[in-house]
Amino acid sequence: MIEIFDKLEAYLRFDFVRNALIVGVLIALCSSLLGVTLVLKRFSFIGDGLSHVAFGAMSVAAVVGLTEQMALVLPVTVACAIILLAGGQRSKLKGDAAIAMISVGALAVGYLLQNVFSTSANVSGDVCSTLFGSTSILTLSKGDVWTCLILSALVLAVFVVFYNKIFAVTFDESFSQATGIRAKAYNLMIAVVIAVIIVLAMNLVGSLLVSALIIFPALSAMRLFKSFRGVVICSAIISVVCALVGILISIVASTPVGSTVVVTDLVVFAVFSIIGSIKR
Amino acid sequence: MALLTVQNVTLGYENTTVVEGLDFEVNSGDYLCIVGENGSGKTTLMKTILHLRPALSGKIFTGEGLKRNEIGYLPQQTEVQRDFPASVFEIVLSGCLNKCGLRPFYNKKEKALARENMEKMGIEHLSGRCYRELSGGQQQRVLLARALCATSKMLLLDEPVAGLDPKATSELYEQIDKLNKEYGITVIMISHDISAAVKYASHILHVSHKPLFFGKTEDYLKSGIRQEFSQGGEGV
Numbered sequence: 343m344i345e346i347f348d349k350l351e352a353y354l355r356f357d358f359v360r361n362a363l364i365v366g367v368l369i370a371l372c373s374s375l376l377g378v379t380l381v382l383k384r385f386s387f388i389g390d391g392l393s394h395v396a397f398g399a400m401s402v403a404a405v406v407g408l409t410e411q412m413a414l415v416l417p418v419t420v421a422c423a424i425i426l427l428a429g430g431q432r433s434k435l436k437g438d439a440a441i442a443m444i445s446v447g448a449l450a451v452g453y454l455l456q457n458v459f460s461t462s463a464n465v466s467g468d469v470c471s472t473l474f475g476s477t478s479i480l481t482l483s484k485g486d487v488w489t490c491l492i493l494s495a496l497v498l499a500v501f502v503v504f505y506n507k508i509f510a511v512t513f514d515e516s517f518s519q520a521t522g523i524r525a526k527a528y529n530l531m532i533a534v535v536i537a538v539i540i541v542l543a544m545n546l547v548g549s550l551l552v553s554a555l556i557i558f559p560a561l562s563a564m565r566l567f568k569s570f571r572g573v574v575i576c577s578a579i580i581s582v583v584c585a586l587v588g589i590l591i592s593i594v595a596s597t598p599v600g601s602t603v604v605v606t607d608l609v610v611f612a613v614f615s616i617i618g619s620i621k622r
Numbered sequence: 623m624a625l626l627t628v629q630n631v632t633l634g635y636e637n638t639t640v641v642e643g644l645d646f647e648v649n650s651g652d653y654l655c656i657v658g659e660n661g662s663g664k665t666t667l668m669k670t671i672l673h674l675r676p677a678l679s680g681k682i683f684t685g686e687g688l689k690r691n692e693i694g695y696l697p698q699q700t701e702v703q704r705d706f707p708a709s710v711f712e713i714v715l716s717g718c719l720n721k722c723g724l725r726p727f728y729n730k731k732e733k734a735l736a737r738e739n740m741e742k743m744g745i746e747h748l749s750g751r752c753y754r755e756l757s758g759g760q761q762q763r764v765l766l767a768r769a770l771c772a773t774s775k776m777l778l779l780d781e782p783v784a785g786l787d788p789k790a791t792s793e794l795y796e797q798i799d800k801l802n803k804e805y806g807i808t809v810i811m812i813s814h815d816i817s818a819a820v821k822y823a824s825h826i827l828h829v830s831h832k833p834l835f836f837g838k839t840e841d842y843l844k845s846g847i848r849q850e851f852s853q854g855g856e857g858v
Contacts, residue, residue, distance in 0.1 A: 382702055503726045510716040513706055514697065520672035521720040521772040522691025568752030569709035 346594055353593050361487050362479045366585045366603070368494040369546045370555065373539050374581030375501045377560035378573050379512045379532060387438060388426055388533075389553035391445035392540045395422045397549040398448030398455075400472055405459040412489060412541065420537040427533035474548040479589070479599050486545065493542055497535055508532065509570055546585070547600030558607035559584070565611075565618030580610055625650050625688055625776060625808055626671065631680030633666045639678065640666050641829055646836045648825075650686060650775070653802045653809045655823035657816055662830045664812045665698075668778055671810075688776060691720050694769030696779040699761070704754060710764050711749045714740055717771030732771075739770040742805070743797065759790030763797065770801075777801065779811040783818075791815075795822060 353359045380386055399418040403411040426441060456469055482490075501508070510518045511528045519525040536556075543552045563577035588603030595602075624647035632642040641663030648654055656664050669675045671682055672695055684690060694717070717739075718732035740746045743763040748756065753764060762782055769777055782798065783791040799822050801807045813819045819826060819839075826842040828835040835847050 382706060384702065506716065506719060506722070506727065509708070509712065510719050513703065513708060513713060513716060514700070516669075516672075516674055516697050517695050517768070517772075518716075518719065519674055520691075520693065520695040520697075520778075521717070522689075523719055564707050568707055568755070569750075570707060570712050571709075573707045 349594055350590060358480055358482065359593065361482050362599075363586065363589055365482060365487055365490045366479060366546050366589050366599075367582050368490060369539075369543050370559075370581040370585035370603075371578055372494050372497040373543050373552075373555045374559040374577045375497070375574060376508075376532065376536055376539060377556040377558075377581075378563070378570070378577060379508055380536065380556060381560045381564070382512050385427070385536075386553065386557050387441050388423070389536065389540060389556045391426065391441040392419055392423055392537055393544065393549040393552035394445035394452075395419055395448040396541050396544055396552075397472055398452035400544075400549075401452035401455045404468075405455050410485075415544075416538065416541050419541050420534050423533040423537035424530060427529055472544075472548060473550045474598060474600050479546050482545065490542055490545070493538055497538060497542075500531070500535055504528065504531065513570075547603055551600050551604050554604040554607060555581070558604070558611050562607075562611040562614040565614040566621075580614075581607070584610055624648060625652075625684065625686050626810075627681075627683055627685065628671070629681040629683075631667075631670070631682060632678040633663050633670055634678050639831075641831055641833070643832050644680065644829070645833070646827055648776075648808060648810060650808055651802070651806055652825055653799075653823045654811070654825045654827060655819035656810065656812045656827045656829065657814070657819055658829040658834075664829060665780055667829070668780055668810070668812060672778065692773050692775060694771075694773035694777045696762070696765050696769050696777065696782055698780050698784060699765075703761075706753055708753050709749070710740070710745060710751050710753060710756070711736065713753055713764055714767045714771060717768035720772055736767075736771055739767040742770065742801075743767040757790070758786050759794060762786070762790075762794055766797070766801075770807075774807070776808040776810070779809065781812050781814065783813075783815065791818075798822070 380389055396415050396419045399415040400411055403414040406414075408414055422444060426444065453469060457465055460468070507518075507523065507528050510523060511525050511532075515525045515529075539556070540552050543555050547555050559577035559581035560573065562580050563573045567573045567576050584606040585603050588606040589599060591597065591606070592599045592602040626648040628644050628646050631644040632639055633644070634640040640661075644667065656667065658664055666675070670677050672693060673690060715728055715733065715736040718728060718735060721732060722728065737746065737749075740749060743766055745760065745763050745767060748760060748764070753761065756764065766777075766782075777798075779798065783794055786794065795818055798809060798811070802809045802822075811819075811823070820843060823839050825837065826835060826839050827833065828842070828847055835842055835845055
């Protein structure tokens with residue numbers, strides 16, 4: 343046991359480890375907040391779809407040779423989020439079909455591009471690390487850390503300021519609209535924030551596992567808590583703790599960061615489910 | 623000037639007309655029941671009054687200082703709400719949101735209003751309870767209290783007793799009647815239950831692709847349309 347702590351202490355002296363922890367915690371915090379809304383509005387799959395879009399956009403950015411990949415990935419993902427969420431109710435394509443189409447489409451295009459135009463020798467390694475985020479959290483540049491800090495601060499601010507409106511629109515869209523709340527505008531805002539969170543969270547867990555980071559804490563919290571505020575606060579705490587624990591375990595045990603964090607979330611979900619069913 | 627005026631309104635979707643020639647007024651203190659078969663345009667009419675969808679033609683306007691966002695609405699329950707983790711107080715308070723404007727949080731006055739409306743509906747003891755654990759009748763009371771937070775003048779109810787057992791149904795009808803008689807709130811209700819409609823409502827609007835009847839309840843009973851409707855095998 344003491345060995346493990348020594349090892350951790352040694353690692354914590356490295357800048358990249360501290361950066362990873364800061365960024366990991368921030369990402370976990372942001373992703374858990376809107377998870378509740380996403381789950382309740384039956385939008386869980388949108389998170390998954392958008393993460394694939396982000397993967398596709400990242401491949402394009404890599405092929406074109408952009409140094410700041412975020413500059414392309416973020417706008418593309420935001421645009422897709424708007425199309426999926428805002429157009430969802432009216433469009434001819436049914437919501438879930440549209441999501442499935444966009445997500446696998448982007449995945450295919452992304453992999454094709456990386457394979458055909460690849461500049462590196464290890465294509466499958468590159469693809470794997472984008473999909474599962476195997477190392478990116480440990481190789482963050484100073485710029486990445488700052489981008490992440492600013493975007494998370496924005497997401498947090500938006501969530502706190504619009505908390506009551508997000509609640510009302512999540513619970514009952516037609517009532518809010520009937521009483522003069524601009525529900526469509528808030529849906530749009532939620533979509534944009536989700537896109538930002540997904541692009542951020544790709545750094546931590548990679549694009550395939552992003553939706554786990556968004557959905558699991560909310561689902562765990564919903565097993566035990568009975569008020570919206572309770573669920574939101576609890577899922578934020580679960581998410582942050584799981585990210586911390588996951589990152590530390592992955593450093594000590596040399597496991598992939600993303601999947602370790604997600605498995606930690608999964609364990610917490612199992613525990614909460616059991617407690618929830620005992621209480622009932 | 624009436625509280626709500628509907629003038630020669632036609633409702634429908636792109637190519638199909640659901641109901642046409644709607645012409646009626648609702649005055650302050652009225653209790654209007656909208657009856658008719660499924661698909662005759664009742665819910666569409668309600669959504670149009672609430673600005674949730676446009677009318678194909680005609681005019682709907684409010685008077686006596688009633689603003690369009692001051693109409694309380696009790697929608698039919700959605701799938702999302704059945705397992706929503708929210709406390710009763712959170713939900714009732716969310717009805718005050720139209721008073722907040724750009725202010726991000728509720729103030730003391732709005733919280734007091736939420737409590738007052740919970741008392742009116744007799745659910746103050748449920749304040750901290752989880753919405754999804756309540757019975758159907760209790761849930762409807764919560765949503766009614768929320769609607770009361772949004773309005774002090776007019777309530778629109780879309781089949782409020784759907785899915786309730788007979789006891790909860792009659793309790794809810796009494797509660798709505800009390801809101802109308804004691805607090806002077808104007809009520810517009812969609813109902814399948816025609817015997818309750820004629821018992822409580824002061825006015826009846828019977829629609830079936832075109833308005834068959836609009837007027838006082840007594841006149842409706844004399845008109846014989848009710849019998850026709852009953853024999854159609856619906857609603858009684």
